[in-house]
Structure formats: C-alpha cells, structure tokens
Amino acid sequence: MIERYFQYQADLAVTESNMLCPEDCNAPGCQMADVIVEVSLFDLIRLSLALNTPVSSLFLNHCHFGFQSCELNRRYLSLLLKLEKPCHFLQKSGCKVQGFKPLNCVLFPEYHQIIDLRPELAKRPVFNRFPCLKSEIAVSNQRSQALKKLKKMSKREEALSRYFLLGIPSFIIDSKPLAKQLKRYSMKIKSFTVRDYDRLLKEELKTTGLFDGIMDKIALLDTRRQMESFFSQLEDKTLIRSLLEKMARPEIVFRLDGNRLKPMKRHLQRPEITSM
Numbered sequence: 030m031i032e033r034y035f036q037y038q039a040d041l042a043v044t045e046s047n048m049l050c051p052e053d054c055n056a057p058g059c060q061m062a063d064v065i066v067e068v069s070l071f072d073l074i075r076l077s078l079a080l081n082t083p084v085s086s087l088f089l090n091h092c093h094f095g096f097q098s099c100e101l102n103r104r105y106l107s108l109l110l111k112l113e114k115p116c117h118f119l120q121k122s123g124c125k126v127q128g129f130k131p132l133n134c135v136l137f138p139e140y141h142q143i144i145d146l147r148p149e150l151a152k153r154p155v156f157n158r159f160p161c162l163k164s165e166i167a168v169s170n171q172r173s174q175a176l177k178k179l180k181k182m183s184k185r186e187e188a189l190s191r192y193f194l195l196g197i198p199s200f201i202i203d204s205k206p207l208a209k210q211l212k213r214y215s216m217k218i219k220s221f222t223v224r225d226y227d228r229l230l231k232e233e234l235k236t237t238g239l240f241d242g243i244m245d246k247i248a249l250l251d252t253r254r255q256m257e258s259f260f261s262q263l264e265d266k267t268l269i270r271s272l273l274e275k276m277a278r279p280e281i282v283f284r285l286d287g288n289r290l291k292p293m294k295r296h297l298q299r300p301e302i303t304s305m
C-alpha cells in the first residue's frame with residue numbers, strides 16, 4: 030500500500046510538468062530560513078524508503094519544530110515541523126531528492142499560481158529573490174488538477190502527522206507571553222520574528238513537556254509494521270474529516286504560564302490576509 034500511494038503521488042508530481050526553474054535562480058526557497066517548508070511524517074517516510082535511512086534519523090538531521098504566523102489570527106503562532114534551512118538536500122546541481130522531495134517543495138510555485146497567490150507572494154520582501162514569481166507561470170489544466178490532488182493529500186498528511194506527534198492537528202500558541210519572555214533578553218526590540226520565537230522554542234519551551242516522548246513516537250516509524258499502521262489511518266475517513274475540521278477551525282490555543290502550557294478556549298476568526 031505504501032509504495033502504491035507514493036507511486037501515485039510521484040505520477041501526479043510529473044503530470045504535464047513543464048516548469049523549468051529560471052537560470053538565474055539560486056534556490057532561495059531551499060536556503061532561506063524565513064521561507065518555511067512544512068514537512069509531514071509521510072514526507073519523511075517517502076524519503077526514508079528512497080534513501081534507505083530510518084525516519085528518526087531523517088527527523089534528527091533534516092527537521093526541527095518551529096513556528097509560523099497563524100493565518101487565522103496574527104496574534105497566534107502555529108507549531109509545525111520545518112525542513113532545516115539551508116536544506117541539507119540542496120546540492121550544486123540542485124535538489125538531491127528531486128523524485129521524492131516533500132510535497133510542499135513539489136507544489137511551489139505552481140500551486141500558488143493556480144490559487145492566484147503568486148502576485149501577492151511576489152510583493153512580499155521575503156520573496157524578492159525568487160525569479161520564478163516575477164511573471165505568470167503556465168500551468169495546464171491537467172497539471173492543475175494533479176497539483177490540487179497533491180495539495181489535498183498534503184493537508185491530510187499534515188493533519189495526521191501533527192495529531193500523531195502532538196495529539197492535536199493544529200497546535201496554536203498565544204505569542205504575547207512568548208514576546209514578554211523574549212523582551213527579557215532584548216529589552217529594546219519591540220517586535221519579534223518567527224525565528225526569534227523558534228529560538229525560544231528550542232531553549233525554553235522544552236521545559237513545558239511539549240516534546241516529551243516525541244522521539245519515541247518518531248522511532249516507531251522506523252519499523253515497517255508501524256509505518257503501515259500509521260498509513261492505514263489515512264483511510265479512516267471519519268478521523269481525517271474530524272482532523273481537517275479541527276485544523277481549519279481550531280478551538281483551543283495554548284498560553285505559556287510560567288513553565289506550563291495552559292489550553293484555553295478560543296474561536297479564531299479568519300482575517301482577510303492569507304499566508305504561504
């Protein structure tokens with residue numbers, strides 16, 4: 030089942046694929062920490078099978094937990110698994126794992142063209158160095174359908190991965206107490222970047238028990254039997270529907286209180302802005 034699933038994704042990824050990266054592109058998306066690439070456990074399993082490397086080792090060497098601005102409300106941050114930057118799979122000749130790279134790498138930038146987000150991304154300073162965003166990208170109808178299918182699969186995989194690791198499909202935290210904490214170290218700074226919050230996550234949030242048992246869970250996926258059991262949950266339509274609903278409309282946010290994370294009821298409203 031696992032190989033068939035990944036083969037299906039690989040076929041979708043090359044469907045009418047005509048996009049060539051511009052010659053003057055030096056792969057900023059693969060290098061810049063500010064350009065977040067979320068990876069799911071399914072991405073790690075795909076890489077694990079292709080590279081014959083345990084999932085736990087890929088996790089330790091290529092990823093870290095980090096934050097992203099919550100697209101539902103900028104006061105909050107979403108916790109996710111990020112690809113390490115500069116990406117260790119980047120070589121002079123390009124991506125070393127081209128045929129089995131994370132789905133978010135496959136989708137960029139054509140999917141953003143399909144959903145009309147490319148012009149908005151091009152205006153953001155962080156994407157200044159992306160020649161591929163400067164003009165319209167031609168995407169055939171068939172390719173558009175294939176990428177939309179991959180995006181749906183990617184959403185399900187992210188929801189299930191977060192649920193497996195953190196017990197909920199969307200871990201959202203209030204940035205205000207975190208900013209207070211950061212201000213203790215840098216009194217003069219008024220606003221903080223996602224990278225500042227990531228540093229705090231590495232240094233302080235670990236003491237809250239947030240990541241207790243994470244490595245044990247990931248190590249389970251080093252065995253074929255556990256991989257298959259994890260995959261079988263993708264077929265549980267009720268579970269997946271409920272995770273996707275909770276991901277789209279989270280009702281719990283966490284707040285740092287001393288060295289505890291307190292869950293609080295909140296209904297997050299979708300603002301007009303969207304993020305990548």
Ligand code: SF4
Nearest residue numbers: 059116118119124134
């Ligand atoms: S996996 Fe490949 S495409 Fe994705 S960030 Fe790394 S080098 Fe770039």
